[in-house]
Amino acid sequence: MENRSLYGGHPMLTALVGLLITVLLVAVAKRRTRNRMPPGPWGWPVLGCIPRLGRLPHQSLAKFARKYGPLMSIKLGSANVVVVSSPKMAEEFLRNHDKIWASRFAPIAAKIVGYNGNDILFSEYGPRWRYARKIFMLELLTAKRISTFQAARKQEISRGIIEALSISQNGTQPVRMVRILANIAGNIITRMMMNEGSLGDKAAKSANSDDFHKALKDGLGVVTNFYLGDYVPWLDRFCSKKQMYAVAKEIDQVFQAILDDHKLKLGTDPGQCETVATDQNKVQGIVDVLLTRPRDVDGQYLTEMEMKAIILDVFFGGVEPNTIALEWGLSELLRNPHVMEKAQAEMDSMVGRERLVEESDLPNLPYLNAIVKETFRLHPIAALLPAHMSMEDCEIQGYQIPANTRLLVNVHAIQRDPGVYERPLDFYPERFLGSEKDVHGLDFDLLPFGSGRRMCPGKGLGLVVVQYTMALFIQCCNLKLPGNMEPEELDMEERFGLTTPRLNCLQVVVTPRLPRGKLMGEEET
Numbered sequence: 001m002e003n004r005s006l007y008g009g010h011p012m013l014t015a016l017v018g019l020l021i022t023v024l025l026v027a028v029a030k031r032r033t034r035n036r037m038p039p040g041p042w043g044w045p046v047l048g049c050i051p052r053l054g055r056l057p058h059q060s061l062a063k064f065a066r067k068y069g070p071l072m073s074i075k076l077g078s079a080n081v082v083v084v085s086s087p088k089m090a091e092e093f094l095r096n097h098d099k100i101w102a103s104r105f106a107p108i109a110a111k112i113v114g115y116n117g118n119d120i121l122f123s124e125y126g127p128r129w130r131y132a133r134k135i136f137m138l139e140l141l142t143a144k145r146i147s148t149f150q151a152a153r154k155q156e157i158s159r160g161i162i163e164a165l166s167i168s169q170n171g172t173q174p175v176r177m178v179r180i181l182a183n184i185a186g187n188i189i190t191r192m193m194m195n196e197g198s199l200g201d202k203a204a205k206s207a208n209s210d211d212f213h214k215a216l217k218d219g220l221g222v223v224t225n226f227y228l229g230d231y232v233p234w235l236d237r238f239c240s241k242k243q244m245y246a247v248a249k250e251i252d253q254v255f256q257a258i259l260d261d262h263k264l265k266l267g268t269d270p271g272q273c274e275t276v277a278t279d280q281n282k283v284q285g286i287v288d289v290l291l292t293r294p295r296d297v298d299g300q301y302l303t304e305m306e307m308k309a310i311i312l313d314v315f316f317g318g319v320e321p322n323t324i325a326l327e328w329g330l331s332e333l334l335r336n337p338h339v340m341e342k343a344q345a346e347m348d349s350m351v352g353r354e355r356l357v358e359e360s361d362l363p364n365l366p367y368l369n370a371i372v373k374e375t376f377r378l379h380p381i382a383a384l385l386p387a388h389m390s391m392e393d394c395e396i397q398g399y400q401i402p403a404n405t406r407l408l409v410n411v412h413a414i415q416r417d418p419g420v421y422e423r424p425l426d427f428y429p430e431r432f433l434g435s436e437k438d439v440h441g442l443d444f445d446l447l448p449f450g451s452g453r454r455m456c457p458g459k460g461l462g463l464v465v466v467q468y469t470m471a472l473f474i475q476c477c478n479l480k481l482p483g484n485m486e487p488e489e490l491d492m493e494e495r496f497g498l499t500t501p502r503l504n505c506l507q508v509v510v511t512p513r514l515p516r517g518k519l520m521g522e523e524e525t
């Protein structure tokens with residue numbers, strides 16, 4: 001009997017089936033490559049990896065990266081997330097593919113508190129973000145404005161030190177440093193916002209009041225809180241947003257009062273935010289700049305809501321990160337007394353004790369600058385950069401990453417990578433002496449301000465506040481841990497959130513190092 005294959009008698013049919021199979025195989029292979037995400041840890045149904053991240057997600061992710069590599073993908077709820085943990089990968093995303101990843105994932109609370117995405121930090125990439133950011137950098141935080149408020153910074157830091165000395169009562173009482181440092185940072189920003197001339201008026205009073213500090217603290221609190229709806233959108237309807245709306249209202253009332261008071265002073269009609277005549281020689285505070293800026297040539301202008309969103313960015317950005325950086329910096333000086341001694345020796349030789357250190361001395365204090373860099377390295381303010389988001393599909397390292405994927409850059413892991421830094425867990429400022437490495441977003445192994453299009457626009461101000469406050473503390477104070485606590489007993493535990501502060505407040509005994517009158521005299525000028 002003739003041995004016939006199934007299609008033996010129909011060569012055309014055989015060819016057709018063969019073609020079909022080939023097409024199918026190619027399609028499956030293509031689909032596989034198209035969907036190929038980087039490797040990563042397994043997740044639970046619905047919640048994905050969320051339960052595996054624990055109290056300190058940046059540390060858990062650093063551990064996962066040791067197993068899965070510097071480019072991982074994870075599921076957080078139903079969200080696709082890629083996590084980057086090496087300088088090379090950070091450069092891939094933040095420089096080589098910066099434009100694709102320049103959007104931001106905005107948590108629900110941030111949208112509610114941040115005027116529905118009108119702030120800069122959490123807004124999507126697009127014309128409104130570009131417009132607000134341009135105003136922020138070219139009109140508000142200009143080098144001229146930062147430099148004009150030099151005397152105000154000196155005064156506020158000196159006041160803070162005097163307060164610390166007075167609370168410490170000749171070294172007999174410990175001082176809760178976070179309160180002193182937050183006041184310094186808050187007052188510096190408030191003065192830049194309101195301008196010195198208006199410090200005594202109602203607007204400045206409202207900005208200095210407890211209500212104001214409470215509103216900002218509450219705002220940061222709700223934005224930082226974990227909220228399941230950000231990861232599992234279908235669960236959102238079961239979660240209450242009452243607190244978010246309450247905090248948004250609280251903040252808005254304070255900001256509206258600030259705008260209204262300034263409008264009154266400037267003589268503009270309420271609700272009309274266009275230009276009024278201003279004295280060209282007087283450097284304005286940020287609120288007045290916002291209120292008096294003319295329409296752009298293309299007719300664009302800022303609405304009151306957009307102004308309040310920008311004011312929020314300035315306060316959120318200007319107070320919390322500076323406070324956290326300073327608390328970590330002082331903590332490291334206390335844990336490493338030899339570093340403090342060396343910094344004070346540098347201060348004595350470059351500046352002396354006859355006058356207070358000035359901001360203009362900062363370039364001549366390389367060891368102090370190295371201390372600040374080392375503080376940012378070991379304790380980045382944002383251990384994970386606020387999540388970026390991709391705007392289109394993107395191929396990186398042969399992986400196909402779809403649009404709307406969230407990106408977490410693990411700055412904590414990068415800056416403690418033993419492959420990059422020798423003795424990465426030691427506080428060792430000497431590593432930066434004579435090194436060109438800097439924090440300006442071009443060295444991808446040192447990213448305390450991020451990099452690329454979304455890099456921190458307040459870097460110039462943040463740096464000078466941290467460096468100068470550290471300089472004045474080093475010059476004017478002797479710092480000691482309370483009781484008989486030894487330096488190595490000081491805990492350095494972190495708390496995770498949008499920022500990464502100390503878990504426990506730093507308590508310090510402060511005694512004067514310069515004749516007290518020197519600080520008083522300078523403060524009174």
Ligand code: HEM
Nearest residue numbers: 121313314317318321381382448449450451454456458462
């Ligand atoms: C020690 C001080 C500071 C540190 C360490 C710091 C750090 C950062 C970081 C890591 C980011 C995210 C960057 C990214 O996603 O790639 C950021 C964004 C931002 N920072 Fe800062 N910051 C500081 C001070 C300031 C100050 C003083 C202001 C304003 C007065 C400010 C305003 C902002 C704003 C508005 C953004 C959002 C930028 C955007 O999304 O386009 N920051 N900052």
